Amino acid sequence: MASKVYMADMESNSNSESLVKKLSKLFYKAGFHELFDENDLTAVKQHFGEPGNTAFIRPVFTREIVKNIKKEGAKAFLTDANTLYVGQRANSVDHLHTAVANGFSYATIQAPVIIADGLRGKNSRDVEVNLNHFAKIKVGSEILEADALISLAHFKGHELTGFGGTFKNVGMGFGSRAGKQMMHSAVLPEIEEEHCIKCLQCVKYCPEDCITINESESTIDHEICIGCGECVVTCPTDAITIEWESTSEGVEERMVEFFYGIVKDKKDKCAYINFVNNVSPDCDCASWNDRAIVKDIGILASKDPVALEQASLDLVNNEQYAAGILADKKIKPGENKFKYVHPDTDGGIRQIEYAEELALGSRDYELIKI
The missing domain is CATH 3.30.70.20 (Alpha-Beta Plaits)
Structure with missing residues (x-):
């Protein structure tokens, strides 16, 4: 049976039809309110944006999700794990400063921000998965302590995985710094x-x-x-350098295996939302963002992450491309736009296929517009 994916489009002509109000409708239409027990510690996972980037999910949407979680008697906190690369989110001090600077403070969201892998990215636990690439994965400890999870993912391009959506937000996002190295490369490190x-x-x-x-x-x-x-x-001097793999499919599969391990003990307590807006060519980890490759499409929600990712990808691919990075490409309707943006990738297809192979969901979906 096809999985249900709920969608709110961008059209609004009254206060009751604002995109924020539509997000609340999605929350209840998708049955997310059924996930929570009283006092559940509920992780709201999203990317807080790198300084200089403006494509990340706006705090006003996050606040609406937090409000609805609290309404159902659960306790919400915002979370992400530190980055592997050296930037403004590689340790919890810089990460929290960045979150607040981009609007994710307690005053604006009404929920605390907790970095899942601790001060320096070493607060992690091993999770047994016994899959094709990993027997165990390294995950930020705090997400494993959470009772429930809601993923708020910005659906956009990514130079290594074709696109980044729910699987990247949760799988790559909650890997500890060492876990992120495991996902990014099968190449062993060297000392300079x-x-x-x-x-x-x-x-x-x-x-x-x-x-x-x-x-x-x-x-x-x-x-x-x-x-x-x-x-x-x-290493305090970067003498042991980060190894970045140049192929797409291996990284996608390893990322999905991390996703599998993170949600396996709370499968019935997870909900997923993709914001298919500001579909920038590159990840929000960049300190900039280029113009979107398609017009804003809407917000999608589902309890099935595979169906959600497939529906999001289909909507982007079926949309007319915008001027800019794709202006000189002769793209036919339905062709994978992310493959054109990042030709060294498979356009993100393998992550969806592999997730379905691991029984994380179904690519067969019914799109329900609210």
Whole structure:
């Protein structure tokens, strides 16, 4: 049977039809209010935006979701995990400053912000998944403590996964810093000798005792290394560099395996919303955003993340492309626009296929406009 995906379009001509009010209608039409028990600690996962980026989900929408969670007797908190790359969200202090600067303060949202993997991205737990790429994954501890989860994802392009939506928001988003390294690359790390200050912090945090640091050498034994990324996120001088994989499908599959592990113990307590607006070519992790590749489409909600991602992708692909980055492309109706924007990717198809293979949902959906 087809999964139900609910959609609010962009049309409004009265206060009762504002996009904020429509978001509340989606919340109840999709049955999200049925997920909560009294006093459930409910994680509201979204990207708080990198400074300089303006495409991320607006705080006014987040506040409406928080209001509805509280109305049902649950307790909401906003959350995300620290980034792997060195930017303004790589530790909790900078991350919280960025969240507040972009409008996600308690005063505006009426909910606290809790960074899921702690001060330096090391507050994580191993979750057993036993899938094709990973036996265990490293996840920010606080999301595992939450009773329920609502994902607010900005649906947009991504240079490595084709597009970023629900699977990226939850899977990549809640991976600890070491977990994000695991997802981004199957390539094992190396130490750049000229930048190593022999502080031994990497040795301290290596779980496999595979790092040798002395006066004559700084090396990682690849016969023992499991690619967990702890050394990468620990090194204070970036002598152990982040490894970025250039292929799409492997990253997409590893990201979905993280998603699987994060939601597996709260499958009946998860809800997913995609904002298919400001569909920028690149991720909100960039400190800028280019013009959208299509016009604003609307907001979609479902308890089935696979159906939600497929419906969002179909709507974007069936839309007329906007001028700008796609202006000189001869795109036929229904063709994957993200494949044109990021030709080294598969346009994000594999993440949806793989999620369905892992029984996370169905690509067969019924789109219901409210």
